[in-house]
Amino acid sequence: MLSNLVKNNFYRDSVFLMSLSNKINIIDGVNDSSVMMGTDANKKLLSETGFLTKEGEKASSGDMLICINHKENAGVKEILSKIEELLDAPVDLGGSSAAEINMPEDVDAALEIQPLSNIAVISLPGGYVEYQAKKLLARGINVMIFSDNVSVETEINLKKIGASKELLVMGPDCGTAIINGVSLGFANVIRRGKIGIVGASGTGIQEVTTIIHKNGEGITQAIGLGGRDLSVDVGGIMMLEGIKMLLKDENTKVICLISKPPASSVENKIIEFLRNSKKPFVVNFLGRAPQKIKLKNVYFESTLESAALKAVSIIKKTNLCRTGVLxxxxxxxxxxxxxxxxxxxxxxxxxxxxxxxxxxxxxILKKSVCELYSNIAHDPVMKLKNSKVSYKNSLIDLGDDEFTRGVPHPMIDFTVRNKRLIQEAKDPETAVILFDIVLGYGSHPDPASAILPSVESAGKLAKKSGRHISFVTSICGTEQDPQNLEKQKKDLENAGVIVLPSNALSAKFTEEILN
Structure with missing residues (x-):
């Protein structure tokens, strides 16, 4: 049975919505839930997936829409009452009460309470971002824009304003940053050190920073950019600004640049800017062949792991072993x-x-593995026709928008991945199931416990039909993360999962198995 609850004028960001949906799903009598803002696009999606009722249709874009699929004999009033309790629960303010902090209602009130603040995180519906960001930039405040659905034109405008004032505009759709030792969004606990990072990639920043940490070094800043900064339209405005800031920072001795494949013209602009740099740079633009051009103090690396190790090697004046070879x-x-x-x-x-x-x-895999398909393939020929059904060799980004509309991100909720894992195990041609585990703030509190029941079920299913499946993973995290890295590793290995020290090595290991 379906029930919808509309909370009028109750905007919350996607992290809150994901977390709330997770908590609702464990209420007794609830089969499934979806929590979204009541935009027309979201209501259309909920209608298509069978979650929307006539009550839910009344929701507007500023309303929170809570859709519940519950058992027929479940007490609806009790379920709704528990949801109201979740919504009324006090926010964790680090030991202080809301009354003590006197929660501000707008930017001006916040700055009256904390006049020395110099960075703000914006998590609003996309249409409201520009006004608030301009207001903050005018006050000399750096901004991290967690929100998505912000137009490219708005992004360009805000980043030009930020650059003119020597301020950061991280985002839109920036989910990871570490500024002055404070983790923002999805990030790990990383020690302070001498390496500065500028990245147009959330989990890319997480992978590099955690490997730096594990190898005894730390970071000064990890500046996130959002996924479009190195596009032709945006032109790398904020990567250049981030580089300039780190060049001026006396504590930053090495600068590491990270991105998915940038536009060629933007890549050339960035590389040209580095030509006369006095500080060493390590550059990892995924998928790009190592630059033939040789620049003093600029080192091009092909994997996130090798980039992290190179940066640490420069600081320690040693040559750390590359683990890309088994x-x-x-x-x-x-x-x-x-x-x-x-x-x-x-x-x-x-x-x-x-x-x-x-x-x-x-x-890594496409160099030697034939017929490698994906929902995020850069070659249109290798793009899956149906992302929900694998074909031959397939790698799926379950965090892509098509999988996360109306449901929690797979770093938070393993439901979608667990179902898909069983689905893949039923295929008699599946040899390896490769997956990632990401720790840190915002991620699932105990990822191993979330995925292992499905791993064990998949293993038994394969064994019953005379097969064996290799489960291969790496853990992106540090020993200081709240999930306890060593416990996660031990639990996974005890269940027969092969745990490698990096994502690059887990891919290389898989490549060797397939060959």
Missing amino acids: NKQLKEIVKREKSLFSNRQKYVRGLFSGGTLCDEALF
Whole structure:
């Protein structure tokens, strides 16, 4: 049965909506739920997926729309009452009460309370972002725009204003940054150090910063840009601004640049800007062949891991071992896994929560794996016709918009990935199921416990039909993250999952199995 609850004039950002949906799903009697703002586009989607009732149709764009699929004999009043309790629960303010902080209603009131603030996070419906961002920039405040659905024209305008004032405009759709040691959005606990990062990639920043941390170094800043900054239209405005800021920072000794494939003209502009730099740069533009041009103090790396290790090597004045090549022990594991497959098993199925991690695996595997398909393939020929059904070798970005409309992101909720994992295990040609685990603020509090029941069920299903599936993963996180990195690793390995130290190495390991 369906019930809809409309909360008038109750805007909350996507992280809150995802978290609320997660909590609603564990209420006794609830089968499933979807929590969205009541925009026309969202209502259309909810109608198509069978979640919308006549009550829900009344919601407007500023209203929160809570849609519940519940058991027929469930007490609807009790369920709705528990949801109201969740909505009324006090926000965690780090030990202070709302009364003590005197929660401000607008930017001006906030600055009266904290006049020394110099950065603000904007998480509003896209149409309201420009007005508030301009107001903040006029007051000399750097902004991180978590919101999506902001036009390219607005992004360009805001970034030009920011650059003219030497202020950061991170975003729109910027989900990760670490500024002065404070993690914003989806980010990990990283020690302070001497490496500065500018990145147009959320999980790319997370992968690089965690590997830097694990190798004994730390960062000064990790400046997120949003996914469009290195497009032809935006032209890398904020990457250049971030570089300038880190060049002026005395504590930053090495600068690392990260991005999915940028527009060629923008890439050339960035590289040209680095030509006369006195500080060393490490550049990882995924999918780009190493630059033939040799620039003093500029090092081009092909993976997120090698970029992180190169940056640490420069600081420590040593040459850290590149783990992109399998050692003898891993080669023995590859040999063992291959010996357990049936004759029909020959394909990899990748289920990723991080878009950049999926991208990196694609670039590594496509060098030697034929017929590699994806919902985010850069070659249109290799794009899956139906993202919900794998074909031959397939890597899926489950964090892509088509999978996250109306449901929590797979870093938070493993439901979609778990169902897909079982689906892939039923295919007699599946040999490897490759996936990522991302720790840190905003992610699931215990990812191993969320995915292992499905891994174990998939393993039993395969064994019953005389097959063996290799489950391969890497953990993007640090020992200081709230999820406890070592516990996650131990739990996964105890269940038979092969855990590699980086996303690049897990892709390389998979490549060896398939070959």
